[in-house]
Amino acid sequence: MNDTLTCENLSKSYGGVAAVRDVGFTVAPGEAYGLLGPNGAGKTTTISMLVGLLKPDTGTVVVGGADLAADPMAAKAKIGYVPQEIALYPDLTGRENLRFFCRLFGLPRREVRGRVEEVLDLVGLADRADAKLDTYSGGMKRRINIGAALLHRPELLILDEPTVGVDPQSRKSILDGLERLVADGMALLYTSHYMEEVERVCDRIAIVDHGSIVAEGTRHELVELVGGADRIELTLDGDVDTAVDKLRGLGGVTEAVRTAAGSVRLIAEGGRYLLPSVISTVDGIAAVTAVEVVEPDLEATFLHLTGSTLRD
């Protein structure tokens, strides 16, 4: 099956400083693809090029078979873009905003009413459609923000941090809705600071840092990149420094550091199985008052690959 989005060798520089370097990936119909990266990693510049706002220095973008550079109108007509900001008129009603986007996308007048009602039902806002947007809650604004990108039934939906600042109930509603769209065959490109969202929604994930994709794959494939090391967080009461020295010598432990007054972090292969040895090693030196074993996850992978957390 042909990919809905294919971008290759995308690069963009500003005054000699590379914002995006040689980025390329594909998104198939019915697939959700995540872009993960800290602020300044190049995600926004990449998206700006994918939606046709910025012209890349090099590279190509093809959406649904239409080359964005050669036939921008055809390519853009296949893209629904959901910006991070609530990019809707706050002094118009939800329905008026949706009608505006219908006209902007050139939908025939006879189809506008039906599409607007369809989207209002989809985002669960039919009962608030005639209220001004500035009276909506944060979650409602987020939902109508997504709805505005669905009116023309795009093949590819690009979402930039679509759940920032919404309550858990609205977040669940949004993610459920996105999963239904993907199940119906829509291709999704998703960026978020919320690792758990990306893990839930996306089939494949690219980790972006300093303008490049540093790793790409399924969640499982990415986690495998850092090996099977677990993280063990210990809270000790006693001679913590001596306990740390002893733990460094324990077989399987690759890293042992004191992170706070009574806190110690261990990185260990199969760490969960080492717990009895860990406790016996510090016995008589310090009392273990709390233990947490964290299995390898995307956060750890991200830290391993970029040297920073996603929210840095």
Place this chain on the structure above:
Amino acid sequence: MRPHLTPHLRPHPVLALVAANLRRHSRDRVGLFFIVVMPFVSIIFVGMAFGGGAASRLPVGVVAQDSDPVAAAVLAELRAHPDLEVTAVGGEEELRAGVRGGALAAGVVIPPGSARFELVMTESSGSGMAARSAVDASVGRVAGVIEATRAATAAGATPAQAAELVRRAQAASADVEVVGSDMASGTPRGFAYTAPANLLLFTFINSMAVAAALVESRRIGMLPRAFTAPVRRGAVLFGEALSRFIVAAAQAVLIMVVSSLLFGVSWGEPLGVAAVVGVFALVATGAAILMGSLVRSSAQPSAIGPPLGIVLGMLGGCLWPAEAAGETLAAIGHLFPHAWGMDALLTLSRPGTGLGDVLLEVAVLGLMAAVLLSLSLVLFSRRTRTL
């Protein structure tokens, strides 16, 4: 390459943007108040101060001795003038204090036995300018009688014969109706002046104020989002510019229609007026988009626009006649659009004038509009290029 669109995806972004923007403006009650009400409040009050009000008479103080024949004649003329309320003042100091304090629109000092009078007024006062015009007319009539009497006497007539000849000449001249002599020769007064002045003032100020919506659209990312739709970038920019032009033009048309119907203002040849108002609305549109491109907060246009518009209006003669400002300020004023707009509209308000008489003004305003629109649209496009 011309983009090919499927028939069901032929966008109408310009109309969509214009409709959305106008709907937003129509819901801004404060904005509507400044567009629909404020211009007419200003026209009425300033127009009456300039002599447009039917019932108002301008208070003029006079320091003179009734026993002096010339003074008596001037006083009689001043008292006969329908626009003046003449008050005898005891001394020059009192007269000056009255003018300074605003109790008197102007004052006239007539020294005994002298044919040289002193006019006391404040140049920045519209009522002072109007009073000056009336005093000039009255004094001119007395001077005419004196000159005619002197000429008759020099020609050999006795004083009695000279007086009779002058009386006959005055009676004959009373049969000659002079229509709008002040309109044809100098700056129009009353509503004829304040209506065009406020048209320019409010068209510009309200255009700057509606730039707030443009800043808001930019700030919330509405425009970058619009650029991701299958529409040409130029179409989106044109839609935004057209929305602002419609507001500016609607403001101008509203003032013209209402001032014609309610105050009897005659704007002049329609083609010339349309050209002047059209290019001035383009100037205001360019200024609005420039403002919308430069500032960061949507509160800034409302804070910056009105003071800027008022200063430009002052320099351009929208708050008082340009001649009252002096040559230097008038020259500075012509660096900005209001002065050219006022020149053009006041010229057109005179009978027998038309587009041909204001071509220079229209050309200058057109040039200003072209520069402002080009600059602002380039800047605006750059400011909306990224997400």
